[in-house]
Amino acid sequence: AHEMVEPRSPLPRLSIAFYTVATTPDVVAPMILNALGSKGGRVGYISNLLNADLREEMAIFESLVKKGKNITWVGFTNHNGTASDALARYTSFCVAHKPDAMWFGDGLGPSIVTGLLSAAPHTKLALRGWGATGLQAIKAGKVIGTADRSQFEEEFWPTVALYMAAVHHYNAPFEFQLNVYSVTTATVKGFIKNPDQWGATSYI
Secondary structure, eight states, X not given: OOOOOOOOOSSXXXXXXXXXXXXXXXXXXXXXXXXXXXXXXXXXXXXXXXXXHHHHHHHHHHHHHTTSTTEEEEEEEEOOSSXXXXXXXXXXXXXXXXXXXXXXXXXXXXXXXXXXXXXOTTSEEEEESOOHHHHHHHHTTSSOEEEEEOHHHHHHHHHHHHHHHHTSOOOSOOEEEOOEEEEETTTHHHHHHOSSSOSSOXXX
């Protein structure tokens, strides 16, 4: 008797874990519009716009919030990726444009959230990412929410692809579309308790 073993492929196996650019602004725009309510208000955006995906996200976010009732889009500003520049740009933008709500659209926001709140204490702020300081600010009711890809899924699914290729010699490439999760003041306690597996979430 001979055991049948799938032969190893001489070709490299390429798998990809991805998310669509529209998913994060699709989550954050309703979060901000809901926080502003029917009264509406002035909405702006900040991120490190050297990243092509973030530039596209900003354009999608702008188009979505403009559909809200009584919304005025006051524009956007960018920073160079450092905390000091981000705080300076955010402060000057808020002083100049007086937004009622802002989305800090890259992952730097949670680490500098204390400075952001001090710079514009009356501006409703949405973040991106799962930094502990940002989550605590949401829990305290100082930030309306955050959204981002699941860090667990980003690491888990590529590992599955590597396992299938190395152990089972599976030749076909995998494509994994990652979920984008949102956390608000209503769901943050559950997320902090179990960020990898929790029930109180919305996702695309």
